[in-house]
Amino acid sequence: MARSRASLTVPAPLLAEMTEPVGRLAPSPTGLLHLGHARTFLLAYWHIRARAGRLLLRMEDLDGPRAQARFADAALGDLEWLGLDWDGPSFLQSSELPRLNAAVSKLVASGRAFPCVCSRSDIRGAQSAPHASSLEPRYPGTCRGHFRSFAEAERASGRAAGARLLVPEGPTTIADGVSGESSWDVAGTVGDFLIAKRDKAPAYQLAVVVDDAAQGVTEVLRGDDLLPSTARQWHVQNALGLPHPAWFHVPLVSDEHGRRLAKREADLSLAELRAGGTDPRAIVAWAARSAALSVPERISVREVTPHFDLARLPREPCKLTRETLLALRTAR
Helix, strand or coil: CCCCECCEECCCCCHHHHCCCEEEECCCCCCCCEHHHHHHHHHHHHHHHCCCCEEEEEECCCCHHHCCHHHHHHHHHHHHHHCCCCCCCCEEHHHHHHHHHHHHHHHHHCCCEEEECCCHHHHHHCCCCCCCCCCCCCCCCCCCCCCCCHHHHHHHHCCCCEEEECCCECCEEEEECCCEEEEECHHHHCCCCEEECCCCCECHHHHHHHHHHHCCCCEEEEEHHHHHHHHHHHHHHHHHCCCCCEEEEECCEEECCCCECCHHHCCCEHHHHHHCCCCHHHHHHHHHHHCCCCCCCCCCHHHHHHHCCHHHCCCCCEEECHHHHHHHHCCC
16 A cells, blocks of 8 residues: 655644533543542543533543553542543443544544554564654554455464554654644654554554543543543544544653653552542642642642643643652641
């Protein structure tokens, strides 16, 4: 399959300005939520509710064995404990696998995606693949144009086949409501990326796009660690003929050494704070102050909402000092 070369510029979406804004909270139940998650979810809540928009809750539980029901239950409890609410019932991403699989089939049938039998070790071992030492080496195009269907790929290779999006060459400029414009060359850095894994599970980059469109999401506020994913998701949206939401990528929370909080590092969880008797209004107040709002030491989510303005949000990471963490631990 031949690639097309184009410089793709994504204008700032106007849809959210013309209609009721619809946002979403999308926790992944692969571990316990921590203070960094709390801040991002609070910012997403305030950004929508301050403009009388709708907010949805989607549990993104497609990450294989790492996604566990106990983490989903804990996340729901944490969000309710903080005082967050959402419109309608919570949505479990795995409940709509037929819809996601249909999107994969549509892309393969249209020639915008192709079956691929390559493993990660295959890609890392390919001499023609640059960046072989990176966390995600560039896909060298081994299977591009070789197979017309999953059945053909698996019959010819004797291996399970996933699917990769055929990515056009050239940079994509993303307009972000917080970080401004940034340019991403997906073809040059990661190449054709997975939209379905070799076990046929839909990949994150496809699932989030399809579900956002199906749920009518017009804007996405999330941590800026996901900004590199945005250009990939734009390509998926373009291939499926779906609208592009407005994006807002906010700086993450880091510890006093500059390390961002992470589930895998066993950073202090909201569940631990909740069990220890912390007043959730103290966490809400901390998050509000980090967004340049002058608030008392205890405040509810709804009391903050009318005063929130994303334009005031500082553009540097939110540093969580030991003193602040101790104060939150002992806030009763």
